[in-house]
Each structure stands twice: as structure tokens, then as C-alpha cells.
Amino acid sequence: MAVGSGGRLRRFLAFAGPAYLVSVGYMDPGNWATDLAGGSRYGYALLWVILASSLMAVLLQTLCVRMGLAMEKDLAQACRDYYEKPVAIALWILCEIAIVACDVAEVIGSAVGLNLLFGMPLAMGVLVTGFDVLLLLALTRFGFRKIEAIVVTLVATIFLCFAINMVWARPDWLGVAHGLVTPSLPDSHALLVAVGILGATVMPHNLYLHSAIVQTRQVASTPGAKRSAMRMSTVDTVVALSGAFLVNAAILVLAAAVFHGKGSVVEELQQAYKLLTPTLGAASATLFAVALLASGQSSTITATLAGQVVMEGFTHFRMAAWKRRLITRSLALIPAVILVSTASNRTTELLVLTQVVLSMQLPFAIFPLVMFTSDKNRMGEFVNPAWLSAIAYLVCGLITALNVKLLWDSVGTAWLAAIILSIAGFAMWAQYVYKPASTAYRAR
Template identity: 55%
Template structure:
């Protein structure tokens, strides 16, 4: 392992010293993304397709974490308890949008050698870049805030730890990421996949106990015009989309695909794009399962019993045990929430490091970047919890999702713009059908998020 890391470090030094090709960009790029992990994972040159795919597998699951974070839980719970299975179609559509955008993000990193933040830095003027950086940092802080609150709520529900103390305890996870980063990038991926498996297993049991009507479940995946006609249903549907497609994931994915040592040839990049797309697509179907499971459980347990008012995580936790007849249902719900919050904080830190290095060309020690990110999230959570209690943290969770919705368009539009450019992507430029689809998704996301912001601030 140490020998492999030493080889990877020497290759990283060589790659950093070289100038990455810059056709179509305003300036040259001389720094690599995440230098401590850049091209550190070997890809077998010989062997089966499946073996090569396994070498590429990992980044997709790190990205999928953002699609099942605690910020999604409230919207899924509200959608299921109020409207039954109807909004399952919205979860599916938002996941399909995410699959397209993450595939484009991975392709951008593989082809250009730039993550999305670096691409913006090398394309736009300094004032525009500074504005994009500020917006992105706000989004990452908001996302981290949702994870902090989610983990604190889980600690409170499982162990009775006051939310204020739980928020402070979440800062200790900095030790976990530092340990795993020192061991190697694959160790970090392995832990994240293990936590995703834990979440999936917990919800598999919850689904069995809730005994949903499978006919209604399958029907819920079929879109209906009722979603558009019913203003309250539309509002929650937009919230689900806003909470599902996360802007920081686009920056993260375009960077971590470069941890693989794929050949820097047209054939090597084509293979890397194919395996990267498979990886993220499969991982996002796991995220679809988790989000759909939360909504299905809320529909089967709460909606069918007439409890259409359940929208808060804590309330759902306390109702699950008596309504399902087993205390284990509530415990597994809490364990899944804790695993979700912990998982999301790990990837959020990497995204923060990528954004700061990419936009500003400033490199900080991983522990310092981690500490800054955590403090930005923890300080508001501590203040609000101390002043307003548990209710204040839920309001803060909602505010974090509004901030994420606002920033999303500022990540999606550059991504589609860059991957649609022949000068920047060469032979890997998006085909016409993909361009049309990508811009359609971008316009839909912008329109829905503008409406969500309007509804939120107009009360």
C-alpha cells in the first residue's frame, strides 16, 4: 500500500508540474485537483470489464450521499404523509435529472483535467468567479448545516443528547476524515459505501414492517397532472427536486473522478467516461431507493392512518414505534439518520476543499479546511439552538434548503455550457440530443427553484 502511494505521489508531482492542455480556455491550468489523491487509484490495464469497472467504482457513491442527506428527509416525509404515494414520480424524475447532470460532471473532469470550480476559474472573469465562489461557499455551508442538524437530531433521538451538545459533538468527525485521508482515498470511499449500506438495510426493514400497498406504490411512480394542479402538492414537489439535486455534488464529482489513473488518451478517456457514468448511475439508483423508501413509509404508516401533518424528523421517529408495533422501527430510523448525517459531512468537506482550491487557487491543509467548514455550519446551529430550541433548528434546516435551491442554477448552467463546447471538450462534446436534454433540465431546475424561492419568501 505504501509503495503504491509513493508511486502515486511521484506521478502526482509530475502531473502537477506539467501544464494540462487548455484548448478553449482563457488561461492555462498548472495545478491538479485534490493533489493528495490525484491519480492515486490504479486502473488495471488487463483483465475483465467488470474488474476495470470495480476500479472506477467509488466516486459515484460519494456523490450519491448528497442525494440522501437529512435535508431530503423532511420533504420526503411531508410528501408521503400528506399525499400518499403520488409524489414518488417526482423523486424518480429528480433522480433521472441528477443522473444526467452527474454524468456530465464526471465527463468534464475526465476530459479537461479540471473540476467544475477550476473550469469556471479558467473561463470567467475574476469578478464573476468571485461571485460564483461566494455563492458556492454559502451552498456548502448550508448543506453542511443540514448535515450537522440531522446528526444532532439523530443523537438526540437515539441517546437523549440535547441537540445543542449534539451539534458540538459533530465537530469531532474531523478526526475521522483526517484518519481516512491519511490511509488513502479508497478507505474513505469504503467507509462511505458502508454507511450507505447501513442506511439501505435500515430502510429495507422499515419497508417490510410498514407493509405498503405495492399496487399504489407502482402507480405513484407514474406522473400525474394533479401534482401541477394542486398548489400545496406542487410546492412540496419542488422542494423534493430542490433537496435532491445538490450543487456541491457537481463540483465534487468532477474532481474525484480524477483520482483514477486512467490513460490520458482518447481511448482511455472514453473508457473512463463510460465506467464513471455507470458508477454514478448505479449509485444514484441507491439514492432513489432511500428517498422513495422514506416517502413510502410515510405514506403507508402516516397517510393511511390519517396523520397527514407529519413533516418533522423527530415527530416521525416518535410515531413509528407505536404505529408499527416495534421499538426497533424507531431505532433503525435514528441509526439511518445518524449514518446519513455523518456520511454527508465527510463528502461536504471534500467539496469545500475543491471549491476553494479551484476558484481561488488557494491550498489549505485538509484539517484547516475541514475546521473552517465545520465552524461555518456549527456556529449558526449552536446560536439558533441556544436561543430558540429544537423548533429553531428545524427552521434553520428549511433555510439551508432554500439557499441550496438558489445556488443550484449557478452550478448547473456552467456545467452544461462547458460540456456543450466543442473547443473545450473536443471529440467528447455533448451530442445534440444530450445538449437539448441538459439545457431542458437546466431551465426546468431554474424555473422550479425561482418558484420555490417565491413561495418561501411570500409565505
């Protein structure tokens, strides 16, 4: 539907959908462990961290919308076209590693959900999840709206499960409000948990995916049509990520209401399931497991789609859809099976490991995004205002600093120093080889 026709609600519905595919990355199993740990250990005190993370996510995903519609390129295509080939190849490899790490976390989360619901061994659950997502993605032949509908249904399932559990848990709503508006860190360990929440929130593949799928809507090439599309897509982003915020907040609130008062610190997904049964009943634990399965399944769908976007965007290489999906899934399934087979009782540690890998790649996605959208020669009249660019770079710096802290605690000082020097050197090199605006676009 062309922008400008129909009423405002009809125009919004025409653009609704892409942000919901992105939002599942903000409520994937990789976030659950930190939310459970934060709520069970500190009650409602770290709710403000989830709120701050969500606001940062909204800002960055909105920039993806602006770039995708204004430049008519996704982030991968822009990196390929505006950086020299060696830099683009390096960025592509780093992004593929991040996608595999993210997919491993989501596959493991789905496998844990199957294990809790049906007693299925984790390794078998990983394989079932992998082949199941291929079946769901096959529905894209009937139109992209179908896959969006599936993901929205899974997101609604997650939301409903936690809404019911919240009613049963009866949290202290005054405490919830205080935790949202009063930043605090009760002790030094709370900083580590907060860094885990913040550092694992913004997923690199979400930036590539959103800048691509926002272009699936038919938009006229006129400035007015693009401006209207940006407004509608921005509203879609805010609404979808607000839902993701509510889910993440609900996980922490549930842990605070059920476990914190009893002195139970929960850091394992299976542990939360077992403790919910005697506290709120078997139905509550079942809803928790269903939400976990829906979270992992929806996240694997979007991660696989992101893999396709990244491969085509960076390499300009196209292959049959089923082959692309098979490659993406295989790259995640193989390490996931190995990990759960060798450490099936340490799923949270595995999830944290995947978040560390993601954190290492994140600066290579967020800084190019802000750089592109702040370049008037690329964006034209849709370039970021100076104040928006300043805020965006500040957010990028903060996220990078928090991820450095996460790496410090995870890999040690020597490795951290090497990583920082590598990132700094690569950033300087990438800036140096950034192509001038006069360089002609390569064919998409």
C-alpha cells in the same frame, strides 16, 4: 490500474466509489422532511417526483464525469480558468455560502439523530458531529479509498435500516407502482411539496465534488482510455444514484404506509420517530434514527471534501489538510449551534431554510457545467451531442423555475424579483466575460 487491463468487472470496480460519495448528497437530512410530508399527506402519489428528480440528477452528475475526465479539470477550476477574475470570485463566494448551508443541514440532521438515540441535547450533538467528522476525514491520509469505504458503509447502513422498516410497514406495492408511473398533483399544496422535493434534490457542491474526485482514478491520456473511463464512471454514477433514489423513495413509502392511512401528516423528524414507536415498534423507530444519523454523518464528510475542492479550485490556494477541514467545519458549526440553540423545536424549518439558500446558488453551478461540456473547444471529441445539450439546458431551466417557485413561497414577491433580476444580470455578465477558447490554460 490502467484502463484497458483486466476484465470488465475488474475495470468497473477500479472506477467504483466516487459516485457513492456524491450520492449521499441526494439522501441527506434536507430531503427527509419533504419526503415524509409528501408520503404522510398524499400517500404514494408523489413517488414520480422522486423518480424525475433522480433522473435529472443522473444527467447532471454524468456531465460532471465527462468534464472531469475530458478536460482534466473540476468545475471550480474550469470556472476559475474560463471566466474573468471578478466573475470567478463571485461564483466562489456563492459556492462557499451554499456549502455552509448544506453542511448546516447535515450537521443538524446528525444532531437530531443523536438526540433521538441517546437523548443528547441538539447543541451538544452539533459539536460532537463536527469533531467526529474531522476524525473520519483524517483517515484520508491512508488513501482516498478509505474514506470511500466509510461512506459506502454508511450508505449501506441507511439502505438496510429502511429495507427492514419497509418489510415491517407492508406498503401497498400496487399503489407504489401507480405512484411511480402516474404523474399527479392531488391539490395546490402538493405542488409546493413537489417543488420542495425537486428543488432540494440537486446539490451544487455535488457537481464540484464529483468533477474532482472522478479524477482520483488513474486514466491514460489517450482518447480510448478516457472513453472507457467515462463508461465505467457513468455506470458507477447510475448505480449509486439509483441507490439514493431507493432510499428517498423508501422514506416516502414508509410515511405513506404508516402515517397516511391514519391521517397523520408528518413534517418533523422527531415527530416521525415518535409516531413510528407505537405503530411499528421501538425497533423501527431506532432504525429510523440510526439511518438519520448515518445520513447526516456521511453527508457532512462529503460536504467537507467539497469545501476543499472548491477552495483549491477557485483560489488555487493550498493549505494543510487539517486546516482546510477545520475552517469548513467551523463555518458550519457556528451557525448550526446558534440555530439549534434558538429554535431547537423547529428543526424542519431550519432544514427548509438551508434548502432555500441552496436553491439560490444552484443556477450558478448547473448552467456553467452545461456550458463547459457543450463547448467543443474545451471538450474536444467528448463534447455533448446537440440532443444532450438541449436536454441538459431544459433540465437546468426546469430546476431553476422550480427553485424560483420555492423562493416565491419562501421570501416573497419583492425579494424574489430582486433575486431574479440579479441572477439574470449576473448570467448576462458572466456570458459576456466568458473567455474565448484561444485563452491559454492557467497552471492548475
